[in-house]
């Protein structure tokens with residue numbers, strides 16, 4: 576109990592009984608372990624039932640976040656599947672993900688069997704459609720991931736059927752998801768109501784190009800959550816896209832967002848943490864109104880046809896500690912690399928650390944995070 580309420584010893588005797596009762600309720604309702612906390616949310620994406628105020632913990636919450644995950648594709652054929660059927664792909668990074676209170680990733684590619692893709696022609700060499708075996712879902716669970724965003728440019732590679740199949744796989748494993756408009760992940764961790772909402776640049780998910788709508792959606796969700804996490808899949812792609820420009824980005828003829836305006840707008844509207852991905856490279860981080868923004872988490876576990884040269888092969892697990900009200904306390908970069916054909920390996924040389932330091936400084940100046948040599952980072 577002391578672990579749950581570190582301030583209890585300091586509380587006045589008159590407050591002790593009510594705190595004790597609240598703590599007991601908290602233990603019963605939520606547990607202190609990550610597994611207990613997520614297990615109690617039997618319907619992870621269900622709308623909140625009734626108005627039962629949750630007892631509030633003041634303990635910080637640790638978030639682990641990673642970028643694009645595509646563990647192997649059975650489309651167009653099984654040659655795109657990894658050795659050992661993918662069982663080892665996430666093993667090295669799993670302990671970092673598992674110990675966080677909440678671990679987030681971007682599920683780049685639908686999980687389904689069969690189905691048809693209208694996306695690519697039979698002889699296309701430049702079009703990528705992914706189809707991840709449904710049996711790979713358990714690797715996400717075993718790695719410690721709790722919530723996946725399907726709000727990206729590949730989750731609809733196999734149409735509605737692929738999205739629904741992915742959601743079903745995650746639901747059966749006890750992972751939450753955020754996919755199309757209205758589908759937000761709701762979790763209860765350490766007595767805090769946490770909502771994760773995904774934005775992308777398509778018309779299935781909330782569209783990050785519609786900033787006025789984003790403000791309304793986020794403001795509405797912020798009223799329902801103690802901590803609101805916004806995920807977005809946006810920005811140009813590739814080694815030339817490491818910097819966060821001012822104004823709108825376009826890529827392959829698509830509007831990929833005015834990300835500085837978007838991220839600040841959602842925080843102005845009540846978001847507490849913004850997690851970006853999409854460029855396939857890691858971008859810098861800034862702190863705005865005491866809230867952390869990671870502009871791109873990069874590729875994370877992308878097996879197969881992905882280009883992993885240079886900056887495309889550098890990645891990380893982002894660990895961020897948030898106050899119980901969502902304010903940013905501090906964080907740590909856990910460096911990793913991918914080499915062809917893919918799968919993250921921890922990087923003792925820490926190659927991504929100076930990259931994030933330099934990008935954060937160059938793009939955000941005083942607002943950029945200050946990154947130490949060991950990967951720990953704080954606001955300036």
Ligand SMILES: [Zn+2]
Nearest residue numbers: 727728729853
């Ligand atoms: Zn993408």
